Amino acid sequence: MGGVRELAGSFVVPGPCGVAVRDRLGHLTSQDEMVLRAVGEHQGALASRDLKARCADGLEHSAQTWAARKRELTKESSSRIAGAITKATQDQWALARRCQAAHIQTLAAGIKMLRHRLSLPIGEKGTKRAAGGYRSKSEWFRKSRRLAMLEARHTAAVAEWQAGRVRVVRGGRRLFNTRHHLAEARLTEGQWRQRWDAERWFIAADGESGKRFGNETIRVTPDGEVSIKLPAPLAHLANTRHGRYVLTTRIAFAHRGAEWADRIAANRAVAYRIHLDTGRDRWYLTASWQRPAVQTIPLETARARGMIGVDTNADHFAAYRLDRHGNPIGDPHRFGFDLHGTAGHRDAQIRHALTRLIHWAVRAGVAAIGIEDLDFTTEKTREKHGRRKRFRQLISGIPTGRLKARLVSMAAEHGLSVVAVDPAYTSRWGGQHWQKPLTTSHRKMSRHDAAGIAIGRRALGHPVRDGVSPARTELRAWGRTAPPPHDRSDRAGHRTVQAGSGARGREGTRPPTTDHAPRGVSPSGTRTREPSASNTVRDAPSTQQWVQDSLTHTG
Template sequence: MGGLREVAAPFVVPGPSGVAIRTRLKHLTADDETVLRLVADHLGSLASRDLKARCAAGLEHDREQWAERKRTLTQESSSRWAGSITKATHDQWALARRGQLAYIQSLQAGIETITHRLSRPVGEEGTKQAPGGYRSRREWFAKSRRLRVLEDRLQAVRANREAGVVCVVRGGKRLLNTRHHLEQAQLTEAEWRARWEAGRRFLQADGESGKPFGNETIRVTRDGEVSLKLPAPLAHLANTPHGRYVLTAPVAFAYRGEQWADRVTANRAVAYRIHEDVGRGRWYLTASWTIPPVQTVPLAAARAHGLIGVDTNADHLAAWRLDNHGNPVGEPLRFGYDLSGTAQHRDAQVRHALIRLLHWAERQGLAIAIEDLDFATEKTREKHGRRKRFRNLISGMPTSRLRVRLVSMAAELGIPLVAVDPAYTSRWGAQHWQKPLTTTTRKTTRHDAAAVAIGRRALGHPIRMGAPPRPFRHWGRTAPPPHDRSDRVGHRTAQARPGTLGREGNRPRIPGPRTRSVRAGGGANAVDQNAQHRSGRSAEHGFWHQDSLPLSL
């Protein structure tokens, strides 16, 4: 236990705090698309200027500067558009600060790993707790140069963070870099330019409770009529009074449409965003609103009747049902998905696998236990060296996307989620559970064994057989013997109940008569079974010794 890190306690995952639904704006006329592009381009230019001003202020920014920026934007748009732009700017700046901190932590982890390996002799093998030295003098020299590069980067990023300087690209850094690799991206310059302009547009408005239909800037009525409050320089494009432009075709939300209709009918706040998918040539409308925090069930209630342990892998979810004593029940299940292809295809694959898992859990009436995975610091080349296939494997695992999807979908179905520490679950599951759970008709994989380990940790049971014993001596695995009364065939696989008494324990006195002559609890040695003169008892044979595992229950 000396080299193992402390394992965090399991907890029930809180539900989502907001809802977002999307629908397509169909049957738009050419005038509609022209107005949407003009408004989005104008507001996008204002958002770029505001972001530049916010980044220039750095840590010296205060409420006075915020109010001044909003007044400047109001003159060229409206007060509500200005409020939406400044709020989005602050969110983007805060996101850049969080990314900057994560980058610093990644650089620190890489520097620590390289420094440790450079201090070890060349060719020294590593252990499970710490890596060894580099393979050759050539690699040692290359890594010593990389160490200086990382130290310089860390020093520069730390200086920027202390000064409040962040690096932000409106439209996305990835799309910006694609401009230099158009052939590899299979794009022409015109196609890239269209995507770049669409990514830098701004057409979103925050909701307001008490206003008509929950939003004064982008208004969507219960019948699906969409209208925009045009900025002041574009007010001449309005086709209705009060400087508003109404789109030709109505919209409808197929998913959560009733919830959205209830909110707009009650004039509760709903935020909207309109954006163009240039690749498909379509326009979309996204509606979002906050919801009260979902009341999570206590941990004891979530695992009262057992749960389902789930192991996340690069191409499937391995699941196994466990009872409340930690025993695997039934057969393991696998929910596969294919993460090749487009982003929409990958997202659909993840959603399809999750909904099958959740429907199974709903039929069983059980909670789901899953690892609290985060590979942010685990997929660097300094961590795993030349193991490129393993780095690609963990980089391809959709941990963040799966976590967000699972939380929202489980909350919708009312299924509790229990998150556990992922430390050693795969290793200990394969070591202690893969072989005992393998039979002539079932081949248990490492992933199935890891699902059992995850479920046992969520239930509060030990994973390893060498864990500290429970108050009862027989608290271990036991099962019907295969063909005789010995254990030579293999380890026992089932587990006794926590309250079951051992073979040599005193039996409780049961009220009521048990024989015609002696009442329950009668006699001097009625409770102490060892004191009675019975064949095979320790009172008769002083040399008898209790085995390490029980022979019966």
């Protein structure tokens, strides 16, 4: 097909490298909450100051400047707390740089599309691959103004990128902007201030292998006792020796509790974070640790037991099971979700849909799930789709980033691998070559279901547009090829085509398809009775049409 771009190869996605579990710190006393707030405010101020220093360093940052910042923070806290703060600062600065690069890429995509459409005559129609010209002179003028604005923004963003300047807000830019729209957010100024302060607190500590229970700053014992090493200015609030404060509550991780207990029993590193959920007015403790790098299974091993191809959409996953030859098995499955509402609700919907998908894959007995390696970075720009606002919202609603993280981590817990494939042409070719043939009176096939088959075949290494399975290929190797698509020999030649001269078994004798001779013919080959005229003129199917003549016959 002309214009088809080169497809990227499929690959097995590496498994998760870390684990995080959370439990509620319930039944805290007023003294416990006062200490936690004091620690959070003090260390949060240190984190804000350190982030300011890191942003000022820009591209001049080095190991020496990092060590100098850590020494300054150690005076007002401890070496471990200072290390946790500087590491969190570095991660936040690096995240801001990645977001800055993505913003520059989005601006460049918009500028390129605007220049293309402005170069076309007014009113010229577009194609499936590219948008056309603008509808009127007024729209062309407005878009030319927007092009100048985007070029100015792009120039400024590139200059900041080259200078190493980033824009970071501790507590979140969205929450910061909410301060100016309290009525729309249904918040009072006091409620916003409480949420803002809680987001800027810092009560976290990285783990350290070899130390008692894997963490000296925030220590959790096997029986669930939580204690905090207070910073030097707050040492007077300690209620036990060595400047530590022990909370009255006990925790017990219901999920991965045994794995967590094994780690702290062996004094292996576990990082902890304590935060306040202002919406629920509850305190939580999150434990996280790294897993050793696990070698991903070979791609052929993942394909050995078949594959489940999954097409990702804005409101559901369309999945289809395929055997190792790429043949669809059974009926399509759909796992719906609703992405309206809060971020927590959307995340819960994704997890619930993935849970049902993974459980079905386990019951089906496959070893891997095939999914598209989606990236809509250049597809969300308003310049590309123009007035198609609903379509832009549809693309933006597909949870690509969150889906990848959730699917990989959840599939690894059930022993499943994830195979990422190139998303090009899966919906088009799936609908063209698989939707109609598999649609029956009892099976309704959508374009998304057919795309799931295309994704699964690509993950298995089979071409999407070739419906011939390896079982038929084996038939060719033994001296015959698959029948032509027509049901009449006078339209497509003989139904079983002669094999090539180099095919294995070409000179072999084909066994009869039945154990008895055709009706009216004796085993000796002589006909017992003459055929009647009615038998010679009727055009009815016969089993003899499927019997191939001898390979040595030339008549």
